[in-house]
Amino acid sequence: MKLQIKFKELVIKNFKSHQDIKVNFGERTDILGDNAQGKSSLGESISWLLYGTDTLGSKLDPTPVTYEADETLVSLLLNVDDKDLLLGRELKKGKAKYYINEVPSKATEFNEILDQLFDKDLFLSLFIPTYFFTLHWEKQRSMVLQYITAPVNKEVFKGLPKLQADKLSVLVKKHSLDDLEKIHRANKTKLDKQYIAAQSRTKTLKEQLEQQSPTVPLESLQAELSQFVKERNAIEEVTDKAQTTNHRINMLQTQINAMMQDREYIKKQYESLKAEELQDTCRVCKQPLKDESIEAVKTEKEQRVGQVKEKFQDVVNKRKALEEELNKLESVDVSEQLEKARALQEKINPIEYEISKYKQIKTLEEQVNSAETSEKETLNSLNNSIFIIDAIKDFHAKEAELQAEKVQGLFENLSIKLFETVKTTGEMKPTFEIQMDGKDYRKLSLSESIRAGLELRDVLSQQSEIIAPCFVDNAESITKFKEPNGQLILSRVVAGQELTIESEEK
Numbered sequence: 001m002k003l004q005i006k007f008k009e010l011v012i013k014n015f016k017s018h019q020d021i022k023v024n025f026g027e028r029t030d031i032l033g034d035n036a037q038g039k040s041s042l043g044e045s046i047s048w049l050l051y052g053t054d055t056l057g058s059k060l061d062p063t064p065v066t067y068e069a070d071e072t073l074v075s076l077l078l079n080v081d082d083k084d085l086l087l088g089r090e091l092k093k094g095k096a097k098y099y100i101n102e103v104p105s106k107a108t109e110f111n112e113i114l115d116q117l118f119d120k121d122l123f124l125s126l127f128i129p130t131y132f133f134t135l136h137w138e139k140q141r142s143m144v145l146q147y148i149t150a151p152v153n154k155e156v157f158k159g160l161p162k163l164q165a166d167k168l169s170v171l172v173k174k175h176s177l178d179d180l181e182k183i184h185r186a187n188k189t190k191l192d193k194q195y196i197a198a199q200s201r202t203k204t205l206k207e208q209l210e211q212q213s214p215t216v217p218l219e220s221l222q223a224e225l226s227q228f229v230k231e232r233n234a235i236e237e238v239t240d241k242a243q244t245t246n247h248r249i250n251m252l253q254t255q256i257n258a259m260m261q262d263r264e265y266i267k268k269q270y271e272s273l274k275a276e277e278l279q280d281t282c283r284v285c286k287q288p289l290k291d292e293s294i295e296a297v298k299t300e301k302e303q304r305v306g307q308v309k310e311k312f313q314d315v316v317n318k319r320k321a322l323e324e325e326l327n328k329l330e331s332v333d334v335s336e337q338l339e340k341a342r343a344l345q346e347k348i349n350p351i352e353y354e355i356s357k358y359k360q361i362k363t364l365e366e367q368v369n370s371a372e373t374s375e376k377e378t379l380n381s382l383n384n385s386i387f388i389i390d391a392i393k394d395f396h397a398k399e400a401e402l403q404a405e406k407v408q409g410l411f412e413n414l415s416i417k418l419f420e421t422v423k424t425t426g427e428m429k430p431t432f433e434i435q436m437d438g439k440d441y442r443k444l445s446l447s448e449s450i451r452a453g454l455e456l457r458d459v460l461s462q463q464s465e466i467i468a469p470c471f472v473d474n475a476e477s478i479t480k481f482k483e484p485n486g487q488l489i490l491s492r493v494v495a496g497q498e499l500t501i502e503s504e505e506k
């Protein structure tokens, strides 16, 4: 976008000391005259017409105080992009009226037209070279940076140490730098705590380990133990065997006793069977039995007697077999051996306890190892986050540096400071300072500040691609300066001279 704004004709009625005056502007317009001839008022009439302010943006009432006048009127014929536009502002009894191409208009319409054409602060900065410096530094900064594109990541990476650039260039594929910073700041906070906890766990475990101090070496404990265990096992082998035999003996005796009782019982059975009389009458009808029946009864009794005898013999035989086995066995008294085994066990127990300490040590050592590993891992992750946070900080510093270089490249005599380093954190904080020859703008002389203003407004004009008239007031104070971009309106004090306006086309 390129916009060319030109002033063609200014008509002033009853504006401050000017009762009636017309100015035709050329490419260069010289306003000459002694002090108090109304030179500055001419510039003011334009800022008042457009914005109701003086040239530095303060509200202005130009109603004449030295003579009677019904109304104040300023109208300006502008040419914007080859189109004429006639704007007028009138002040009558404290009431403002607006004209667009001679058509009475509302304030809102008037302001809208202006806003659409150009930004107020930008226009006034171009028109009045000192205006820019009256703005808040943040406004000044944003105006200068408005047209400067921030350096792309790639460009910034080139200026970073390789390690940082490599790391960030991979990470930015997934997250924005701002998000990365948030992630790793949160991670750092978490890991700082985690690392302290991990360190104290390792410390506690190591202390526990140090407290485990077995005096006898494991090998001798094991040798001693295996000797005792061997002895104890040998004894137990004997006692176990003896106890099996003794148990068997007990069992045999119990069984034999039971069989003796059985035998007595069967014997009694036999005797009562023997004494039983043979029946010769029918149990039911009580009639004498016939011969063959008697015979049958006899045979049946003999059979029963035979069975009892057989049973008796069987019990006797079995008992004899058990007695035979019992006779071969010998009961052994193992109480002495058992006592020995118990004594050995008493020696074994403390040794085993000592050996268990070694096992505990091994477990503790493993725990210490894994605690140290996790401590190291936490530290690595923590360092990684710190590295990334630092890299991002350096990235922003580099980015700021490149941006500052870009901005600085626009200026010839001015140096522009866009960032300052926060002492405590080392981070870059936006600022805006303009210096000329190492001096702050505020310290400059009148001519120096005009020159500084002219350089700045030309940069703004180039960057915004807006060409606008420039009003250099008090130009007598400056002997030489670079001609600004756009129409030049120069006001100069000339002793003893009435107000004269000379305009020339170049």
Ligand SMILES: Nc1ncnc2c1ncn2[C@@H]1O[C@H](COP(=O)(O)OP(=O)(O)OP(=O)(O)O)[C@@H](O)[C@H]1O
Pocket: 015, 016, 017, 033, 034, 035, 036, 037, 038, 039, 040, 041, 042, 061, 062, 063, 064, 065, 066, 067, 493
């Ligand atoms: N409201 C007003 N009504 C009448 N006269 C005014 C009013 N305001 C200012 N003046 C006077 O207008 C005259 C012109 O002022 P102006 O500032 O334009 O002069 P100048 O030519 O720029 O002077 P200098 O060379 O001192 O900068 C001055 O005498 C000033 O006092």
Ligand SMILES: [Mg+2]
Pocket: 039, 040, 041, 473, 474
């Ligand atoms: Mg003046």
